[in-house]
Amino acid sequence: MIDDSRTYELDRAHVFHSWSAQGALKPMVVTKAEGSTLWDDEGNSYLDFSSQLVFTNIGHQHPKVVKAIQDQAATLCTIAPGTANAARSEAARLITSHAPDGLEKVFFTNGGADAVEHAIRMARLHTGRIKVLSTYRSYHGGTALAVNVTGDPRRWPNDYGSAGTVHFFGPFLYRSQFHATTEAEECERALAHLEQVIALEGAQSIAAIILESIPGTAGIMVPPPGYLQGVRELCDRHGIVYIADEVMAGFGRSGRWFGFEHGDVTPDLITFAKGVNSGYVPLGGVIINEPTAATFDERVYPGGLTYSGHPLACAAAVATIKTMEEEGIVENAARLGREVLGPGLEKIAAGHSSVGEVRGTGVFWAIELVKDQATREPLAAYGGSSPAMNATLAACKAAGLIPFANYNRIHVVPPLTISDDDARRGLEIIDAALDTADQG
Numbered sequence: 001m002i003d004d005s006r007t008y009e010l011d012r013a014h015v016f017h018s019w020s021a022q023g024a025l026k027p028m029v030v031t032k033a034e035g036s037t038l039w040d041d042e043g044n045s046y047l048d049f050s051s052q053l054v055f056t057n058i059g060h061q062h063p064k065v066v067k068a069i070q071d072q073a074a075t076l077c078t079i080a081p082g083t084a085n086a087a088r089s090e091a092a093r094l095i096t097s098h099a100p101d102g103l104e105k106v107f108f109t110n111g112g113a114d115a116v117e118h119a120i121r122m123a124r125l126h127t128g129r130i131k132v133l134s135t136y137r138s139y140h141g142g143t144a145l146a147v148n149v150t151g152d153p154r155r156w157p158n159d160y161g162s163a164g165t166v167h168f169f170g171p172f173l174y175r176s177q178f179h180a181t182t183e184a185e186e187c188e189r190a191l192a193h194l195e196q197v198i199a200l201e202g203a204q205s206i207a208a209i210i211l212e213s214i215p216g217t218a219g220i221m222v223p224p225p226g227y228l229q230g231v232r233e234l235c236d237r238h239g240i241v242y243i244a245d246e247v248m249a250g251f252g253r254s255g256r257w258f259g260f261e262h263g264d265v266t267p268d269l270i271t272f273a274k275g276v277n278s279g280y281v282p283l284g285g286v287i288i289n290e291p292t293a294a295t296f297d298e299r300v301y302p303g304g305l306t307y308s309g310h311p312l313a314c315a316a317a318v319a320t321i322k323t324m325e326e327e328g329i330v331e332n333a334a335r336l337g338r339e340v341l342g343p344g345l346e347k348i349a350a351g352h353s354s355v356g357e358v359r360g361t362g363v364f365w366a367i368e369l370v371k372d373q374a375t376r377e378p379l380a381a382y383g384g385s386s387p388a389m390n391a392t393l394a395a396c397k398a399a400g401l402i403p404f405a406n407y408n409r410i411h412v413v414p415p416l417t418i419s420d421d422d423a424r425r426g427l428e429i430i431d432a433a434l435d436t437a438d439q440g
């Protein structure tokens, strides 16, 4: 066992953390995790309403997944990607079995950002075009190209005049760019806007549109009915590759296996990571349709990663997907949304002046916090924080809940396996903490 007596001290001395100013950091020391609960080094327990970065869909330390990793480690820890191994073959079969017909191949990566990078590379090579369109309210990853197609403010200091990336507005009725007041209007106008962006950018120069089927980090905006179908139609009309980024929405989070199922469409390429094996061992990938895959039958695909299809990660994916099937975890996510989280959040919204809107599906919900319900002024600026927001999050933690927060939003994204009682207890903690937000 590793000596854990100086964990915090060694972290502060030697660990450089992501997306953070290093000086003021006080990371929580986590010593143990199980299901939807975490423990710190003082023995305090917390309800994990974040699934960490929205990835432990199956909960922490699921015994079947832990056992599968142990068994794989005892047999074959690692092997180069040019070989075949049972864990990777079976993981690819299971992943494609939940994708639409015609998407039968998987390119494995180590996570979501590299999946996005490779999906775009495939689309560019397949079409011979360069430009990629993505929405302003999106997150696609922290590597060079993935952060450029991202819309989230974390792109700002990382954007070096992004060659070929173009942003447009996706639908978001609560903060409509199109002065829409109904979902139907928002859908129609957002599609007309996209059509115009395509025309003005030059359809012949656009390789791909990459779209989170349900934008996650940017605020869990379930698209209005018809929007994804409209995007599909525009892509078909102009020979543009439709990439569905399912890194966060995929593998049951939304109450379906993939988020695009809510929109009744078939994308050309699907990026995934997180929920595929609940992040027990890093894994991501691209599910590829036949026409795109066929581009590389004769021609070399010029890209790869040393750990592509890592056996430990793939063994974890096999066990995770099988467990999700056996235990009805996706169906449970849909039920939790319908019966517990949705109604519970509506009740919370009715009781707080700081709640502008609650929205979501499955185990994928956002609480949009505002200073004023009439003006909809956010409780923290886009890309920033505020004392009221920080105090609200601190109140959650003091009451034993780890929230997922982004700017003026608290996301309700616990593991899909959370018990109804723990889900209700978490909502009660958030309800009480929102009294702080109501003070502004």
Ligand code: PMP
Pocket (backbone or CB within 6 Å): 053, 110, 111, 112, 113, 114, 116, 139, 140, 141, 142, 212, 216, 217, 245, 246, 247, 248, 249, 273, 274, 284
């Ligand atoms: N795409 C989406 C939709 C995501 O939510 C994320 C991560 N939050 C990524 C891509 C990037 O994934 P990773 O951090 O594993 O590189």
